[in-house]
Amino acid sequence: MTASSLFPYVIFGVTGRTGAAAADALLRSGHPVRVVVRAPVKGRPWAERGAEVAVADLTDLASMTKALSQVQGAYVVSPQQYNRDDLFERADLIADTTARAAVAADVPRLVALSSVGADRESGTGWIRMNRMFEQRLGETGVSTIFLRAAYFMENWMPMIGQAMRSGTLPTFLAPPQRPLPMVATVDVGSSAAALLQEKRTGTCIVTLSGPKDYAPNDVAAILSTTLQKPVDVAVLPETKWPEALADAHFSRTALAGFAEMTRGLNCSHIDIKSDPSAVEWAGTTTLERVIVELAQRQR
Template sequence: MKIIITGSLGNIGKPLTAQLVKSGHDVTVISSNADRKEAIENLGAKAAIGSVSDADFLSKTFTNADALFAMTPPNMGGVNIIQNTTEAGNAFVKAIQIANIKRVVMLSSIGADLPTGNGPIAGLYNIEKIYEKLDASITFLRAGYFYFNFFNDIPMIKGAGIMGANFPASNRIPLVHPEDIAWAAAEELQKSQEGQKIRYIISDVKTPSEIVKAFGNAISKPELPWVEFTDEQYFGGMTQAGVPEEMAGLYTEMGTGLRNETIAADFLKNDGKVQGKIKLGDFAKEFASKF
């Protein structure tokens, strides 16, 4: 199969590319960074350098492809983030239609069933709705809360001796490792399917109290506490750390959605299956290696 991978050689793109090349597929990896060309080719794939917001570039790259892994960049600028994300989705759809790709796996997220109240995930809600109109076989691969997000807490642990966010220690959070996303995406891309479906990819479901216990034990800080911040405290902490206000506002809203459990609700009520292999205990060792 000729398969196109977007997302460059990131935490998902690199293991996904390696798996597909190993399976004998003709893989092209799209990257906006020309410096990635050699690394892509070293994996046995072809490199296509350009912007995922450029529908003409995408349509040329998609020509004669059998399948596409569509991943919208997570940070579409410091302002107009939802609009920029949605416009990138429109560029993808235009290119898919021109190239007549019939198999698409779109990376989405828990909470993408909600039009609002989910922070940056609202852009993925919009893209799912755009993709639903395509005449193609589509898997909406809804991923959990990335384990890797917790790397951002390392300065807080070192500076204040705490972890925290604007949601409580008791809430259940569906978590995911990028390598599990890559595994699920590879499986879907190689699978024949009629119509459209939603698949959740979750590695583990844990509460923040369980998360801080696992991390604390891994870094020899067994008393590490989870502190629930107010929305104002959470927003203020991010902006003081240099996060643009619009982005900070969206992440605060996402935290609110995790607090009231609306973001996790569709998975917990209608699916609830943990398919990923990398559990919290496994990731805690990886976390400790970065600490």
Template sequence: MNTQETGAIAVFGGTGQQGGAVVDALLARGARVRALVRSPDSDRAQALATRGVELSAVRIDDPATTVAALKAVDAFYFMTPEANSLEEVEEEVRVGAALVDAAAAARVPHVVFNSVFGADRETGVPHHDSKHRIEEYLELSGLRATMVRPTAFMENFATVMAPSVEDGTIVLRLPLPDDIALKMISIKDIGQVAASILLGTADVPGGAVEVIGDELTGSRIAAAFGAHAGLPARYEALPLSVLGNDLDKAMFRQFAEASEYPSDLAAVRAIEPSTRDLAEWIRSTGWTAPTDLVRS
């Protein structure tokens, strides 16, 4: 599909991390992008505009604005605001349903929903089950739809799950047993996969793909960072009690349970061959070991 000769690709969530990665990938491939935004004057929206992205102001409580923004587009990518509390779960579902209704009213040819790994079943994780409900609603809409289901983000190893260096050793600590392999993907690669689907350059059998770039136990993750830094490495499993809230505890339980389900890394690379494993992500991001913490 040559989007420059036909319609635009609409993106809702383009000012966020995952939606922004989709915009990046689409622009890199020469696609016309229309970002559906709530605040066109915001710094993030204006940053998109300076790159040639068309901005369309939408209000979820005014369906006509979203329907108008979706007229004559070739495809529509959307993700819903991540729920950080049980109260926000219902709001996430409401937003998702409103976007599906608008896409149906605008007769969008193809909708791609950025969901989450395991959303084809109820998991007991509130902010994952919300996406399960949106997927069900989308399937009932009659629209041609593809579900993109990412796993844990590799980028978390640069922030909340970052390894430390202690007495010359890379140390990684996670609330995950060491016999459990964590499924993971880079946010940039989520964007690449979604762009390939939106532009019609890849087929997704069954209408859904679990987006996984690598699957490693804690010890192997630590070893990957150690190999890059040229340092010994070890992994220490933590109890779930170290997590600050019930949503995070439920999510890490789901990470552990997800290891019981087979991963198809080849299916992801069939869609986007450039999808990176963890070692490639570490190299490509220029990750460097943090300052050594010398224990007394």
């Protein structure tokens, strides 16, 4: 056992899907893990599995530096708070604090969750927050892999619930027959864990999609087979988006960001292949598997 192997990998976002998957993958492989949470109670399940628990506020430099000290590497995320009108300013503060803490703690390598489209300067809505994250971390000189994930398969959960009740799958994505790259969050987390263990230096961009692309029509067909009943697709016009998203309690700024992002996806301005410098990775989890799991949770 080397001295470096005694230091843990630090994982942020373990109360979310990708962070939990990253921590789980590392723990299952026998690696030491430190999870970072906002409240001690959130860390208890991980402590029971043998992980260290660090409590930190993502906007507090001292607690972030302590959480990132004496580590092999860290998976960092910037949670986006869609109920806030200042969500872009908040995201920039988190990005700046994370960057400064990584430098202060002398972190040897980072894997940072980002998104396809982060290479675009404008017209990406919410994804601009990921671009801020990349820019702040990129200025530090810390070896960083930016993991640009495709559209999360789990984003379909609320629409699947509606389809199960009504037989119609609403979608913001159009046209419904056009396939888009999608990825399961478990593959994002497991890829982050694998990338943390690589010994490369410098900055690298990795795009991550699933084993194939899927269209909204494919989602409906898979769900129809799962439920054993017909499921139609209904493309929501942009005028209906605020009403459809009312239960999400988005701020006006967040709603505008969602609309711009969705328009960017629908016109292919946001494209997983738009950055020729990126290394392409693909997960193994199929949309069929994710939809079956999501449908079971809705029953």
